[in-house]
Amino acid sequence: MLARRVLIGVPYLWLLVLFLVPFGIVLKIALSDYALSIPPYTPTMDFSQGWSGVKRFFAALDLENFWFLSEDDLYWKAYLSSLRIALISTFLTLLAGFPIAYAMARAPQEWRPALMMLVILPFWTSFLIRVYAWMGILSNEGFLNQALMGLGVIGTPLTLLNTDIAVYIGIVYTYLPFMILPVYATLERMDESLLEAAEDLGCSRLSAFWSVTFPLARPGMVAGCFLVFIPALGEFVIPSLLGGSGTLMIGKVLWEEFFANRDWPVASAVAIVLLLLLIVPIILFQRNEQKQREANR
């Protein structure tokens, strides 16, 4: 049974050391105090003093950083505005993704692999490049303003880059495949004779859509929403490239606490709160997936 032990032991140990232990360290530093030293926090565990050193270490831990987070307006605003931006952009992604997924599921069978490929291809292309592409489109002298002014729709350029609107566009654009694929998967499995039955029973096409297709697509829509919402909440690249100085998102705040302010204890506390904020949607997502698996069995 040595082989079995190695098989389980190696990945287990790897994840323990490089995934679980680092979280312990984040928690520890979140409970420590800021100090002007290297590394910039106290206390550090000092084993050379034996048991009393360990005791002193635990005695020096406190919730001060979390109080600091709750007292400073900036963090409340950052959490709320991350939630708002993630919710709005998830909804917009659903609005944009549903018609595409719907049309893909209705397309002729032999087109579908190619259409799938077209949806997946951007996902393999660098995330950073896809966000960057929008900088040239949304800037004041960018392509969108040039096009709109050329058409005579607007007289002066719109300010789009470095606003929340640019962040919404960026999130919808980069996460659209995550919405399209699960919705498409549920719609493709749908039995179209159900729609014919509804129409035979006197439903108009629109009401057949609302009472048959829409409820059947719900699991895919829920899965897609979680797949967009969860990463959008902790997003860093999009708000820092497309958002303005007024765009507050936790990912960006954490980054700045760490790299600009060098306040590791506060950055760690921000990380812990972000994690707590994510636990609820993650558990709901897992439940939804579980239910789906059982329903498909």
Add this chain to the structure above:
Amino acid sequence: MKRLSWFNIVALTLGFAFLYIPMLILIVYSFNASKLVTVWAGFSTRWYGELLRNEAFLDAAWVTLRVGVFSSTIATVLGTMAAFVMVRAGRFYGRTLFSGMIYAPLVMPEVITGLSLLLLFIAVGLERGVITIVLAHATFSMCYVSVVVSSRLATFDESLEQAALDLGCTPWDAFKSVTLPIIAPAVIAGWLLAFTLSLDDLVIASFTAGPSATTLPIKIFSSVRLGVSPEINALSTIIIGIVTVGVISASLISKRAIVRQRQDEQAAVG
């Protein structure tokens, strides 16, 4: 054959236009002669030339490639092992924790993963550089590999392996000559996924890279922060080109492999 309704045609056209026009603009304007990125001044490959002479970008590309190859290879080995544990190992002490640790990195915000790994490396006194980025990338991408491989393993017919064992194979031989060839497409797909995740990663690399190692995304990010530049357009075009060729050929190869496997199976039955 059914006809697509007008609504569906419009939805597909607008949808794919939205997905592809930004990248097309990027590609077209990488051949712009002007330094002003939004004003067209004629066709030129000038920026590609400047890019190839830019030592900093070439160094970063080399670091990124090395990190990608090493981290995705480690991730593929560990992720495939983890997939076997998840599908085959049955019950063992700490299984819940194990599967939790496999799925958690998939939903973990990158800023948290990056921060926590950096704090670990500092705590144990590991000097930051290529090695720390490789360790970090291998850790989060092994979870993606294990998801891809375990979905293939779940549908794998174990009796094939049993037959090999009955015919006198050692477990290792049975794995090598029966199991591995069958799950190979999933393992390769896992490696490719890990490799692209590694090439693409900015946030985790920024935390875990020291001053001695700069990856391409870090370099792109720091120059893009100052605004759009034609050199970055050229670099993006090269990356988009490589990815497109890679994804399309990978999908053609896997399609052919599936067809051949089916033919083999039919030949074996007949």
